[in-house]
Amino acid sequence: MINRLKDERGQILPFVALTLLALVMFWMTVVNVGKLVRDRIMLQNAADAAAQSAACMKARALNSIGRINALLGVPVQSLGGIPLESLIELVLRHAPKTIRKIIAFFLRKLPFPEVVVWWPYVGTVLPNQYVKSLITLQEFYNYTLGGVGAYIIAYNVAKENGADYVIASPNIFSLDGALDRNRGLIVYCDTVVIWGIPIPIPTRWQRGAKRWLELKENEDEIHNALKVTVIAVKKAERGFFPLGKGLLGIEKMPTIYAIASARAYNTKGPMFPSHGRRSGISALTEYLSAMFGGYDAHLIPVGSPFEH
Amino acid sequence: MFIRFKKNEKGQALVETAIVILAILVLIFGIMQLALLGTVMIVANDAAYSVARAEVVEKSSAKAGFWVMLPVCRAGVMPLRMKAASEEGVVESKVKYVQFLHKFLWSPTFTGNVTCKMVKSPDREFYDKSFKR
Numbered sequence: 462m463i464n465r466l467k468d469e470r471g472q473i474l475p476f477v478a479l480t481l482l483a484l485v486m487f488w489m490t491v492v493n494v495g496k497l498v499r500d501r502i503m504l505q506n507a508a509d510a511a512a513q514s515a516a517c518m519k520a521r522a523l524n525s526i527g528r529i530n531a532l533l534g535v536p537v538q539s540l541g542g543i544p545l546e547s548l549i550e551l552v553l554r555h556a557p558k559t560i561r562k563i564i565a566f567f568l569r570k571l572p573f574p575e576v577v578v579w580w581p582y583v584g585t586v587l588p589n590q591y592v593k594s595l596i597t598l599q600e601f602y603n604y605t606l607g608g609v610g611a612y613i614i615a616y617n618v619a620k621e622n623g624a625d626y627v628i629a630s631p632n633i634f635s636l637d638g639a640l641d642r643n644r645g646l647i648v649y650c651d652t653v654v655i656w657g658i659p660i661p662i663p664t665r666w667q668r669g670a671k672r673w674l675e676l677k678e679n680e681d682e683i684h685n686a687l688k689v690t691v692i693a694v695k696k697a698e699r700g701f702f703p704l705g706k707g708l709l710g711i712e713k714m715p716t717i718y719a720i721a722s723a724r725a726y727n728t729k730g731p732m733f734p735s736h737g738r739r740s741g742i743s744a745l746t747e748y749l750s751a752m753f754g755g756y757d758a759h760l761i762p763v764g765s766p767f768e769h
Numbered sequence: 770m771f772i773r774f775k776k777n778e779k780g781q782a783l784v785e786t787a788i789v790i791l792a793i794l795v796l797i798f799g800i801m802q803l804a805l806l807g808t809v810m811i812v813a814n815d816a817a818y819s820v821a822r823a824e825v826v827e828k829s830s831a832k833a834g835f836w837v838m839l840p841v842c843r844a845g846v847m848p849l850r851m852k853a854a855s856e857e858g859v860v861e862s863k864v865k866y867v868q869f870l871h872k873f874l875w876s877p878t879f880t881g882n883v884t885c886k887m888v889k890s891p892d893r894e895f896y897d898k899s900f901k902r
């Protein structure tokens with residue numbers, strides 16, 4: 462009995478156990494925080510890559526659409542069409558600007574044909590079919606490259622980089638927020654060749670017809686439409702983490718969200734005519750001025766106070 | 770006299786334990802402090818990443834790192850400097866912080882420097898590399 466009381470072995474055991482417990486908890490905290498930070502950085506990279514890729518897709522769509530837009534502008538104004546503003550500029554070049562504006566205002570009231578479609582050498586394709594096919598091609602690019610394609614690319618890129626799924630802003634699905642279809646009069650002409658000179662004969666007057674694409678009036682609206690915001694989400698996974706569930710009192714790792722925005726932009730100009738232009742030649746000139754820049758994509762701030 | 774001294778071993782264990790425990794406590798708390806240092810360094814790395822990304826995205830990166838460091842600021846950490854510089858398409862961010870430690874250790878503060886490098890997107894080479902893989 463006395464011997465057993467005097468036995469001092471095992472005295473240090475609870476002390477060591479408690480110490481070890483505390484140390485292990487600290488170690489678990491370090492590992493959990495490391496895992497969290499690693500996941501966050503990885504997911505942020507995934508969101509960045511997804512947004513950048515989607516905006517890249519949009520930029521490609523815009524480049525293609527812009528080129529077709531120039532095609533739509535060129536033949537439409539080719540020979541028979543008379544852009545009133547430029548005609549007044551030519552005739553009254555030295556007159557004061559106010560007088561030119563007044564004359565242009567009154568001339569605009571006349572039911573004058575703004576656009577005449579006439580190609581002397583088109584041959585088999587009818588002019589109206591040509592215009593229709595170009596417009597269809599634009600819509601196709603709008604909804605495939607610049608719409609669903611952008612979303613699919615964003616989803617795949619995010620998934621490949623470790624995200625579980627993606628939440629995207631609704632304007633990722635089309636470019637309709639930025640571009641509007643100009644509507645107005647188109648005069649289609651047939652060609653009669655007399656002594657080797659092609660002469661247009663108007664056959665069909667189409668009012669309110671679909672013409673080239675133009676930018677919307679509001680610049681913020683355009684910016685918001687070209688801006689792609691992607692939220693990459695990584696769900697709480699079951700398994701090894703979190704380390705020490707019961708010990709630290711953590712049930713599961715949190716679901717992680719990362720947000721990123723990117724925008725298609727062109728340094729040389731918007732590539733599309735501004736709102737409400739009557740002459741289609743502006744579609745060509747805008748394309749020519751923006752052609753050497755081309756649309757590109759870059760990450761932009763989301764607009765949160767955390768500077769994401 | 771000598772005999773009495775030799776035979777009385779009652780307080781020996783206590784004294785020994787007191788001496789050993791001092792050393793062991795310093796060791797244990799040192800390890801704990803190391804864990805805290807590691808945690809804060811990880812968070813500081815995250816802050817450096819955020820600063821670099823903010824520099825790439827919007828060219829003003831003062832707040833981004835601060836928001837990341839905010840949770841650990843309550844545990845005795847003070848961010849001193851967060852800035853990013855970009856040259857030749859590469860952004861390098863530097864985060865400097867001070868962590869206040871327990872008094873019994875040799876140095877009461879720890880100054881950490883964390884850097885993070887990030888490539889700016891419009892770099893042509895970056896595009897080529899990332900698409901080739």
